[in-house]
Amino acid sequence: MEKAVAKTHHISVSNNYRYERKFIYQGCTPEDLIETVVLTNSFCFREIFHRRTVNNIYFDDQAMSFYHQNVSGDELRDKYRLRWYGDAFESINNPVLEIKKKHGAVGDKLSFALSGFTHNLQQSSLIETQEKIHQEILDKHTPELALRLSRLTPSLYNSYERRYFLSDCDTFRITIDYNMAFYNPHFSDYTISKAQLSDIVLELKYNVSDDKESRKLTQALRSRLSKNSKYVRGVDLIHHQQSS
Numbered sequence: 001m002e003k004a005v006a007k008t009h010h011i012s013v014s015n016n017y018r019y020e021r022k023f024i025y026q027g028c029t030p031e032d033l034i035e036t037v038v039l040t041n042s043f044c045f046r047e048i049f050h051r052r053t054v055n056n057i058y059f060d061d062q063a064m065s066f067y068h069q070n071v072s073g074d075e076l077r078d079k080y081r082l083r084w085y086g087d088a089f090e091s092i093n094n095p096v097l098e099i100k101k102k103h104g105a106v107g108d109k110l111s112f113a114l115s116g117f118t119h120n121l122q123q124s125s126l127i128e129t130q131e132k133i134h135q136e137i138l139d140k141h142t143p144e145l146a147l148r149l150s151r152l153t154p155s156l157y158n159s160y161e162r163r164y165f166l167s168d169c170d171t172f173r174i175t176i177d178y179n180m181a182f183y184n185p186h187f188s189d190y191t192i193s194k195a196q197l198s199d200i201v202l203e204l205k206y207n208v209s210d211d212k213e214s215r216k217l218t219q220a221l222r223s224r225l226s227k228n229s230k231y232v233r234g235v236d237l238i239h240h241q242q243s244s
Contacts, residue, residue, distance in 0.1 A: 017106040019211060021204040023223040030163065030178045033200055038176070041220035044168035054177070055089050055159045057082040057133075057185070058231050059152035067155070070232050077102040079231060080152055082114075082133060089159045089181075092119040097137060097149070106208055112141050126154060126185055156234045157183035157190055171210050172217060177201040182234035184241075195237040201228055 025033055038045050059080040060066045069077040079102075084095035097112040117136050121129060130153060138146040160180040166173055178200045184193035202221065206214055218225065 017103065017108050018205060018207050019106055019214070021214070021218065022226050022228040023202045023204070023221050024226045024228055025200040025202065025223055026198070028200065030161075030176055030200055033202065034163070034165075034176060037202070037220070037222055038165055038174055041217065043172060043217055043220075045165040045172075045174060046168070047163065048166045049164035051161060051163050052085050053087045053089075053159055054162050055084050055086065055092075056157070056230075057129075057154050058156040058158065058234075059149065060155040061152055064155065064235070067232060067235050070229050073227075075104055080149070081231075089157070090120055090122040092117065092121065094118075097133075097141075097145075112137070112145065114140060121157075121190070125188075129185075130154060154185040156231060156238065157185050158230055158234050160230070167217075171206060172214065173205040175203045175205070177203065177230075180230065180234075182237050184238040193238055193241065195234075195241050197233065197237070201230070 058066075059082075066078055066080070070079075079098075079100040081098050081100070082092075082095050083098055084092050086093060095114050095117060097114065099110045099112075101108050101110075114133075114136050119129065119132055124132070134146060134150055137149055158181070160177045163176045164173070165175070180197040180199070180201075182195045182197075183190040187193045202223070204214065204217065204221070
């Protein structure tokens with residue numbers, strides 16, 4: 001479950017670390033992957049939520065520090081993103097600002113809900129979008145968080161479809177992400193910068209204490225562990241598209 005974060009004077013991480021192992025599949029459909037891999041192993045996964053479209057705005061500084069942290073494989077890495085759900089990407093409704101902290105292979109996340117916030121990306125400039133998000137953070141959370149966000153700017157738009165599964169023992173979660181699309185937020189019409197990936201990403205999530213048991217499951221997933229980052233892949237895609 002996501003952690004609700006109250007309005008406080010300082011931002012801190014709970015140290016509730018977990019693994020998020022990612023596996024890449026190509027040349028198959030999500031339905032094939034679910035039927036032949038997710039639902040057929042000995043951990044007896046079941047679908048626990050309806051399919052939904054995940055939308056994100058990623059933030060970075062002018063030096064693209066978060067991007068370079070990930071590419072370099074730094075031990076300590078950060079990621080800031082605004083996330084909301086809905087098939088219409090341009091319509092932001094009730095988003096959550098997430099700060100992801102990675103320490104090596106494990107990570108934690110802080111979530112700051114922006115309940116009641118609505119915004120249309122296509123009807124606003126990037127500056128207007130950024131200012132509205134910043135003001136909402138300032139109104140509903142802390143000046144410290146608003147100051148952090150004011151030093152960052154949208155660096156990538158992203159959306160994909162996701163399905164959710166849980167093992168019978170309630171220990172392991174799997175998400176299946178597909179139909180991934182990426183946009184350059186610095187285009188006056190971001191829709192013309194659309195780039196897509198046909199890969200399917202399976203993400204396995206579990207607590208640190210369950211790492212040993214997870215090895216049986218990873219063997220059944222029939223794919224190699226991948227250092228996949230949607231953020232890095234998306235930035236690479238839109239910049240390659242821009243330079244070509």
